[in-house]
Amino acid sequence: MTRPQNQSRSDFELRSLAREIDLLRTEIREGRRPNNQSFLHNPTLLAIIGLLGTVATGIWQLHSARELEREKLRSTLIQEASKSGDNEKTIRTLRFLVEYGLITDENGLIATLKSSNAPSFAKEAPKAFTQREIQNTFGDPKLQFTLEGLGTPDAAWEKENIIDVNLPQMVGVRGFPKTGKIKFHKIASSHLESAIAEIAERGLLSKILSFDGAWAPRNVRGTSQYSIHAYGIAFDINAEFNRLGDKPKEIDAKGSLIELVPIFEKHGFYWGGYFSRPDSMHFQYGIKSE
Numbered sequence: 001m002t003r004p005q006n007q008s009r010s011d012f013e014l015r016s017l018a019r020e021i022d023l024l025r026t027e028i029r030e031g032r033r034p035n036n037q038s039f040l041h042n043p044t045l046l047a048i049i050g051l052l053g054t055v056a057t058g059i060w061q062l063h064s065a066r067e068l069e070r071e072k073l074r075s076t077l078i079q080e081a082s083k084s085g086d087n088e089k090t091i092r093t094l095r096f097l098v099e100y101g102l103i104t105d106e107n108g109l110i111a112t113l114k115s116s117n118a119p120s121f122a123k124e125a126p127k128a129f130t131q132r133e134i135q136n137t138f139g140d141p142k143l144q145f146t147l148e149g150l151g152t153p154d155a156a157w158e159k160e161n162i163i164d165v166n167l168p169q170m171v172g173v174r175g176f177p178k179t180g181k182i183k184f185h186k187i188a189s190s191h192l193e194s195a196i197a198e199i200a201e202r203g204l205l206s207k208i209l210s211f212d213g214a215w216a217p218r219n220v221r222g223t224s225q226y227s228i229h230a231y232g233i234a235f236d237i238n239a240e241f242n243r244l245g246d247k248p249k250e251i252d253a254k255g256s257l258i259e260l261v262p263i264f265e266k267h268g269f270y271w272g273g274y275f276s277r278p279d280s281m282h283f284q285y286g287i288k289s290e
């Protein structure tokens with residue numbers, strides 16, 4: 001494990017940057033530093049900028065910017081700090097920015113951030129596939145409705161697309177089949193396997209309190225539109241604690257899925273907690289790339 005070492009190195013770099021900024025502030029105040037160029041020739045600072053990327057550049061811009069531009073730069077700083085892809089680093093950088101008065105933390109959000117819930121705070125929500133994109137990618141299950149809202153999929157579509165996915169780690173989770181297998185779309189299956197494997201590896205399987213269904217040939221309740229579950233690319237977990245329409249549970253609440261969201265996202269699953277009518281128990285495969 002090299003992590004603690006990296007972490008202290010990074011802390012050291014932040015402190016160095018802080019000192020440089022203090023120095024810069026003094027020099028700017030005293031009129032000893034008339035343009036940005038001299039700043040960019042400081043080799044120590046260049047090395048730090050390399051590590052912190054646009055964040056440090058943004059800090060510099062903030063100091064040299066006109067008052068009117070500062071608000072924009074502040075939001076850029078927050079965005080840039082959040083793009084590191086390393087939550088611990090994002091949080092340390094954000095706190096550093098607050099400490100130096102470069103951004104404000106009026107509601108105490110940054111102060112209470114935890115590594116595991118940083119992405120949902122810091123990042124913009126990803127975009128899910130539209131129904132049309134889903135149909136183009138995963139095929140049309142052509143449901144024949146026998147009962148109200150519950151259908152039978154086209155046999156050829158099912159044969160071609162729906163396979164057994166083996167998730168042995170999930171055996172024992174309430175509601176999950178004892179065989180360890182569920183039916184899922186062949187395109188999304190390996191992604192679900194790798195997501196569950198990563199959750200298990202990170203010791204987060206205990207966050208999954210129940211399995212509440214995956215492939216289901218049905219409509220969205222109360223409509224004539226296919227549910228995403230009809231395509232075999234969606235699943236529900238912890239339904240009891242994440243009712244449709246309820247605000248997603250905070251990280252420490254029982255049944256909260258916040259810690260699993262970044263992992264599922266990494267493997268291509270969009271979280272229903274982002275819907276305008278939140279469906280926090282729900283994950284579906286298919287995230288649009290930028």
Ligand SMILES: [Zn+2]
Pocket residue numbers: 229234235236281282283
């Ligand atoms: Zn669902």
